[in-house]
Amino acid sequence: MVHVYNDILSIVVVVLIIYISHFYYKYFTRKNPLPGPIPLPLFGNLFLFRHDIGELPGLLQKKYGDIFETYIGSRKFVWLCREDLIQKMTTTSTRSNFHNLTTPDNEGLKEVGLLNTALVYNLNYKTWEFYRRFYARSILKSSFNIKAADCIQEAFREMEDYWEQLGEGTILEFPRWIKRFFTDTTFLMAASKPTYSLASYYNSLFTDKKVHIPANSLKESDTFIRAIDAFVTSLLYFLLLPKYLRELPGLRGYTNNLKKRVEWLKNNVRGIIKERREEIEKTPEDHELAHDLLTMFITINTSRDITEKIADSLHDRPMTDEEICGNFMELLSGGIDTSSNSICYIIYYLSHYPKVKEKFIEEIDRVVGKDISHKITNEDIGKLEYCEAVINECSRIFSILPSVGKRNAKPDEIGGMTFPADTQFFTYFQGIHKHKSLWTDPEEFNPERFMGKNGAENKKHLYTFGIGLRKCPGRNLAMLELKLTLALLYRKYDIELVDMNSPIKYHTAIVRTCDELKVRIKKRNI
Numbered sequence: 090m091v092h093v094y095n096d097i098l099s100i101v102v103v104v105l106i107i108y109i110s111h112f113y114y115k116y117f118t119r120k121n122p123l124p125g126p127i128p129l130p131l132f133g134n135l136f137l138f139r140h141d142i143g144e145l146p147g148l149l150q151k152k153y154g155d156i157f158e159t160y161i162g163s164r165k166f167v168w169l170c171r172e173d174l175i176q177k178m179t180t181t182s183t184r185s186n187f188h189n190l191t192t193p194d195n196e197g198l199k200e201v202g203l204l205n206t207a208l209v210y211n212l213n214y215k216t217w218e219f220y221r222r223f224y225a226r227s228i229l230k231s232s233f234n235i236k237a238a239d240c241i242q243e244a245f246r247e248m249e250d251y252w253e254q255l256g257e258g259t260i261l262e263f264p265r266w267i268k269r270f271f272t273d274t275t276f277l278m279a280a281s282k283p284t285y286s287l288a289s290y291y292n293s294l295f296t297d298k299k300v301h302i303p304a305n306s307l308k309e310s311d312t313f314i315r316a317i318d319a320f321v322t323s324l325l326y327f328l329l330l331p332k333y334l335r336e337l338p339g340l341r342g343y344t345n346n347l348k349k350r351v352e353w354l355k356n357n358v359r360g361i362i363k364e365r366r367e368e369i370e371k372t373p374e375d376h377e378l379a380h381d382l383l384t385m386f387i388t389i390n391t392s393r394d395i396t397e398k399i400a401d402s403l404h405d406r407p408m409t410d411e412e413i414c415g416n417f418m419e420l421l422s423g424g425i426d427t428s429s430n431s432i433c434y435i436i437y438y439l440s441h442y443p444k445v446k447e448k449f450i451e452e453i454d455r456v457v458g459k460d461i462s463h464k465i466t467n468e469d470i471g472k473l474e475y476c477e478a479v480i481n482e483c484s485r486i487f488s489i490l491p492s493v494g495k496r497n498a499k500p501d502e503i504g505g506m507t508f509p510a511d512t513q514f515f516t517y518f519q520g521i522h523k524h525k526s527l528w529t530d531p532e533e534f535n536p537e538r539f540m541g542k543n544g545a546e547n548k549k550h551l552y553t554f555g556i557g558l559r560k561c562p563g564r565n566l567a568m569l570e571l572k573l574t575l576a577l578l579y580r581k582y583d584i585e586l587v588d589m590n591s592p593i594k595y596h597t598a599i600v601r602t603c604d605e606l607k608v609r610i611k612k613r614n615i
């Protein structure tokens with residue numbers, strides 16, 4: 090018996106040695122070798138990802154230069170950290186050679202049901218163009234900005250009421266509040282429906298006066314937030330991690346949990362769509378329908394269409410429930426984490442740069458006025474130039490999405506090297522945003538670089554909202570949300586960090602997520 094075991098063990102060892110030798114033979118004789126950490130068989134450089142994935146490429150850039158490679162499992166990823174290396178990706182035509190990172194047969198995305206469902210992982214340009222057209226004629230329109238500004242101010246008033254109840258000077262865990270705030274505003278804009286997420290967070294604190302929330306909503310709103318988080322994580326997790334790693338004993342539970350939460354979100358959104366369809370059917374033809382994104386999705390190219398002439402000969406059909414569901418989920422996930430985390434980092438930087446903060450508040454007082462009952466208009470927001478420069482500078486120095494993935498359809502040349510079709514690239518925006526060839530004193534927080542005559546030129550090198558064809562369709566709305574929220578906060582309040590010595594605490598899962606930012610909020614003496 091012992092002999093049999095020894096024989097099996099010898100075979101296993103021989104197979105392993107052959108496998109590892111073959112792996113390294115292939116690795117060291119690969120075409121177009123780039124510098125980068127040496128991968129392990131089966132795992133690649135996965136263990137390096139114990140570092141934050143926003144920071145890791147920066148560390149590797151210092152060691153290996155502006156173009157290097159890493160491996161996840163056996164998949165190779167080429168990192169591009171200098172602006173000239175991503176130039177070919179700036180083209181906005183669907184005939185561009187550079188597309189989203191996914192492939193038409195990505196098994197992970199198929200498994201979680203996120204392939205070709207909406208915009209992000211859609212490789213079918215006929216439907217992708219239809220949805221992009223929808224964004225262009227809805228969210229990017231100024232008429233939608235009016236609705237957005239109303240929703241933001243409504244949710245802000247609610248948040249202030251809770252702060253008032255908690256008492257001035259109470260320490261607030263700001264990332265929790267602002268995420269709830271953007272969840273409520275985004276949902277109000279998208280579906281004119283309350284999610285009670287601010288209310289449920291307030292009720293979860295030790296407060297005397299609880300807010301009345303309809304039964305079930307409290308639990309639903311927390312599950313909802315967790316489901317959106319799972320959705321965002323899944324976008325990267327299922328795209329990149331091969332099945333054999335997702336199914337490892339330590340990861341299987343996590344994988345299943347993500348799938349369960351994404352499924353919960355889908356079912357919930359399907360329910361919301363069904364409810365709204367019924368409401369629309371019951372509304373007489375001569376009555377106005379709710380002016381929100383959900384109604385736009387449902388009525389597009391129907392007799393009740395409330396969108397602005399989206400139809401053309403190529404896009405003249407209504408959307409199916411599954412299309413609406415996919416787009417609605419992306420809309421929610423695209424807008425909440427990005428905006429709420431941006432606000433946290435802006436508060437952090439403003440607190441550490443008092444002169445910038447002074448100028449920033451001076452502009453808000455000048456443009457919006459000190460009358461806090463004044464409803465901030467879109468015209469006011471348009472005039473907040475320095476505020477926009479602060480947002481831009483913050484996203485340069487601490488990029489909220491440090492990198493995005495791209496893939497070439499045909500062989501292409503980058504940096505003097507020819508890459509075969511289907512090479513997987515990561516454009517490392519954070520590296521570009523701090524590259525000495527582009528920026529003077531890149532480590533210095535200086536919003537002035539986005540003001541005046543140099544400002545417009547510098548903005549061309551800022552990739553906050555991505556690049557080329559897939560550039561963020563929510564960018565105008567995002568800018569409006571950030572400027573308005575900052576104006577509402579700073580026109581009325583002094584925001585102090587509780588610990589000025591603490592570095593920013595965050596982790597990156599696509600978006601750099603602020604884990605902790607304790608603040609004290611007091612009314613300003615105005």
Ligand code: HEM
Pocket residue numbers: 208209210228419420421423424425427428431489490493494552553554555556557558559560561562563564566567
């Ligand atoms: C501060 C806020 C935001 C930032 C920093 C941001 C950033 C980005 C970036 C970097 C991309 C990837 C672009 C690329 O692949 O090159 C993207 C795509 C996208 N964003 Fe945003 N975004 C923000 C807000 C929003 C909002 C408010 C929405 C929705 C209303 C939204 C919806 C989307 C969608 C649907 C895509 C996928 C586009 C496609 O693949 O065609 N984002 N965003």
